Amino acid sequence: MAEAGIDGVVESLNEAQREAVLTGASHNLVLAGAGTGKTTTIVARIRHLLKQGVPPERILAITFTRRAAAEIRSRVAGDLAGASSQVAAMTFHGWAMREVRGAPDVFGYDGWSVIDQDDQQQVMRGVLGRGKRVEGLKATQILDVLSFAHNTRRTLAQAIRVKLPEMSVDPKAIGEAVRAFELRKAERRYLTYDDILKVFAARLADPEVAAWVGSHYEEILVDEMQDTNPLQWQIIDPLVPHTRFYCVGDDAQSIYGFRGADFASIHSFAERVPGARVLKLEDNYRSTQEILDLSNWLLEESPLGYDKKLRAVRGKGAKPELHSFETPADEAGFIAAELLRARADELPWATHLVLVRSNYSGRAIEARLVENDIPYVFFGGVKLLESAHVRDVLSALRVIANPDDEVAWMRLLTLVPRVGDVTAARAFDAFLAARDGGASASSARAEALKGMPAWLAAGLDAIEDAAQRVDDAVGRAAAMLQPTLAHKYRNENWEARARDLVHVERLAATRANILEFLEEYILSPIFTSEMEPESQQDHVIVSTVHSAKGLERDWAFAAGVSPGSFPSARALGDTDDIEEERRVLYVALTRARDRLVVTRTMTHTPVGAWVGSISQQVSAAQGFVEEAYFLNALPERLVEEIPHTLPRPSRPAPPPELSGPGEIDLGVDLGDLE
Numbered sequence: 001m002a003e004a005g006i007d008g009v010v011e012s013l014n015e016a017q018r019e020a021v022l023t024g025a026s027h028n029l030v031l032a033g034a035g036t037g038k039t040t041t042i043v044a045r046i047r048h049l050l051k052q053g054v055p056p057e058r059i060l061a062i063t064f065t066r067r068a069a070a071e072i073r074s075r076v077a078g079d080l081a082g083a084s085s086q087v088a089a090m091t092f093h094g095w096a097m098r099e100v101r102g103a104p105d106v107f108g109y110d111g112w113s114v115i116d117q118d119d120q121q122q123v124m125r126g127v128l129g130r131g132k133r134v135e136g137l138k139a140t141q142i143l144d145v146l147s148f149a150h151n152t153r154r155t156l157a158q159a160i161r162v163k164l165p166e167m168s169v170d171p172k173a174i175g176e177a178v179r180a181f182e183l184r185k186a187e188r189r190y191l192t193y194d195d196i197l198k199v200f201a202a203r204l205a206d207p208e209v210a211a212w213v214g215s216h217y218e219e220i221l222v223d224e225m226q227d228t229n230p231l232q233w234q235i236i237d238p239l240v241p242h243t244r245f246y247c248v249g250d251d252a253q254s255i256y257g258f259r260g261a262d263f264a265s266i267h268s269f270a271e272r273v274p275g276a277r278v279l280k281l282e283d284n285y286r287s288t289q290e291i292l293d294l295s296n297w298l299l300e301e302s303p304l305g306y307d308k309k310l311r312a313v314r315g316k317g318a319k320p321e322l323h324s325f326e327t328p329a330d331e332a333g334f335i336a337a338e339l340l341r342a343r344a345d346e347l348p349w350a351t352h353l354v355l356v357r358s359n360y361s362g363r364a365i366e367a368r369l370v371e372n373d374i375p376y377v378f379f380g381g382v383k384l385l386e387s388a389h390v391r392d393v394l395s396a397l398r399v400i401a402n403p404d405d406e407v408a409w410m411r412l413l414t415l416v417p418r419v420g421d422v423t424a425a426r427a428f429d430a431f432l433a434a435r436d437g438g439a440s441a442s443s444a445r446a447e448a449l450k451g452m453p454a455w456l457a458a459g460l461d462a463i464e465d466a467a468q469r470v471d472d473a474v475g476r477a478a479a480m481l482q483p484t485l486a487h488k489y490r491n492e493n494w495e496a497r498a499r500d501l502v503h504v505e506r507l508a509a510t511r512a513n514i515l516e517f518l519e520e521y522i523l524s525p526i527f528t529s530e531m532e533p534e535s536q537q538d539h540v541i542v543s544t545v546h547s548a549k550g551l552e553r554d555w556a557f558a559a560g561v562s563p564g565s566f567p568s569a570r571a572l573g574d575t576d577d578i579e580e581e582r583r584v585l586y587v588a589l590t591r592a593r594d595r596l597v598v599t600r601t602m603t604h605t606p607v608g609a610w611v612g613s614i615s616q617q618v619s620a621a622q623g624f625v626e627e628a629y630f631l632n633a634l635p636e637r638l639v640e641e642i643p644h645t646l647p648r649p650s651r652p653a654p655p656p657e658l659s660g661p662g663e664i665d666l667g668v669d670l671g672d673l674e
């Protein structure tokens with residue numbers, strides 16, 4: 001039965017795909033355009049390996065998101081029973097963490113906690129002190145530069161020159177802040193997102209460790225190879241002699257340059273990975289030719305020369321539509337109206353994908369969907385574990401899992417009524433002092449929390465008792481904090497927030513310990529909207545383009561393709577950034593199967609453009625923005641252009657031609673007084 005399933009998959013492939021699936025080379029790069037079957041090929045390759053007798057636990061698929069990993073797992077499983085569920089599919093970070101956690105003796109980071117972006121900012125603000133800035137830079141800006149340095153394997157000085165070219169900053173002062181940050185992290189036993197890859201990469205530099213890790217895998221498959229950055233390459237390189245790599249990518253879909261990805265590195269794959277074979281897929285199975293003509297045109301306009309022309313296996317269809325509006329509100333209203341119209345024609349909501357630039361730009365559309373009761377799930381919105389109320393509850397778990405976790409302690413303690421930063425800091429110091437004096441965690445807590453309400457120390461003891469049953473621990477933390485949180489969020493949708501806590505409890509059910517649970521969802525986030533029960537049912541997907549990789553729908557709306565957004569004003573002046581923006585638009589245009597609807601606003605000027613002293617700069621920039629707009633030179637033949645002008649409030653009809661009034665006497669009639 002299983003064998004027939006695998007053969008069935010291979011039979012449905014075209015010649016080039018089949019070649020790519022059955023290749024016998026030790027390392028392979030499948031370089032292919034949008035919709036040509038990269039995911040299909042990875043899935044078929046894994047099934048082929050299983051058929052060859054490779055044990056599932058010796059196959060590892062690296063994907064870019066949790067969703068992509070789940071998709072690969074479920075498609076591999078397909079009609080195969082049992083064994084295939086053991087094929088591991090996870091993100092780079094998830095994999096690195098699994099290795100680091102699995103062998104504490106080899107990697108040496110037992111009991112450290114992974115902290116997310118927000119917590120890193122807290123730590124950085126802590127070391128920056130009162131002014132919370134160094135050289136005029138905020139914590140987030142310094143962290144961005146630091147992360148860029150790690151991911152591109154540049155020195156901090158080089159990263160400062162690349163990321164802050166126009167600022168005259170003293171790199172030494174930034175260096176000092178970064179050192180203090182590193183020190184504080186080590187004291188608190190924190191690992192950042194980048195640290196996890198760095199730890200893994202650093203240990204793989206030891207040939208014995210590389211040979212040992214490599215020996216666990218017969219083949220490692222890497223999806224979205226174009227978004228791999230130099231730090232991730234530092235992990236791949238030492239493993240090349242010890243396992244097989246099967247990488248799949250599309251240079252035209254590289255949209256993570258801002259995180260250090262270098263898509264050009266896949267062009268040198270064959271030199272970098274000795275013995276590698278490069279295979280190409282060129283036939284697009286997703287879209288009609290008209291949709292691909294527009295996408296091809298966009299790439300041809302690039303100075304980078306992608307050498308890519310997608311051909312539609314499905315043949316001809318309708319031209320993409322280009323709708324222009326006066327305001328984003330009109331644009332959002334139109335999209336909602338189109339969805340309702342399709343519904344009236346009995347198309348399921350799941351027919352549609354609405355692509356937006358950012359969470360922020362998606363708001364107007366979300367508001368219209370809510371107004372019209374259109375069920376949707378937003379990909380790219382708030383991450384479940386990063387929402388404030390979930391952080392509150394998890395802070396109680398974190399102080400149990402890593403008692404040095406100062407950020408979590410401060411968050412938890414300041415939830416207590418009438419406890420501010422100073423009291424909280426004092427309690428944390430008292431806790432550390434008691435522990436340094438040899439007290440157990442529980443009695444150190446009792447000591448530190450003396451002046452606090454009794455429920456806190458008792459609640460933490462109860463959580464500690466349940467630490468091996470993570471869902472129970474979540475339940476106890478939520479119960480302990482329930483009255484406080486219900487009050488804190490009384491005007492901020494507390495019912496929905498409480499539901500999120502139930503979701504968190506459910507997610508925790510399968511986890512063996514608190515740190516493992518936290519880091520899994522920090523490293524591969526899940527969005528709050530994905531947790532809603534509606535997400536199981538028929539719904540529209542609204543997604544940022546960055547979260548839309550691999551997605552496809554019959555109808556796709558690419559919203560906000562307006563001057564100033566593509567490319568965004570921020571990218572102007574940097575060719576690499578502008579070209580990355582082009583690729584973002586390319587990803588958006590290539591998601592539709594049958595109907596591609598591009599919408600934009602042409603005449604909308606943001607309020608900021610005419611406020612105060614910035615007006616001149618803004619109008620100058622406006623000129624550049626309009627000049628750089630990707631669709632300026634769009635040939636008419638490629639789209640159906642549909643302008644939408646608002647019906648203006650009608651003026652009264654002009655008066656008929658009457659003779660003028662002559663002189664009007666405005667004096668008062670004095671009557672009898674005359």
Ligand SMILES: Nc1ncnc2c1ncn2[C@@H]1O[C@H](COP(=O)(O)OP(=O)(O)OP(=O)(O)O)[C@@H](O)[C@H]1O
Binds near residue numbers: 285
């Ligand atoms: N040989 C084939 N025969 C029929 N349909 C195919 C074939 N190969 C792929 N498809 C279909 O084409 C669509 C695109 O495939 P897939 O998602 O694997 O492409 P991709 O290269 O990963 O796309 P992208 O990078 O743009 O996300 C899917 O609907 C898939 O089922």
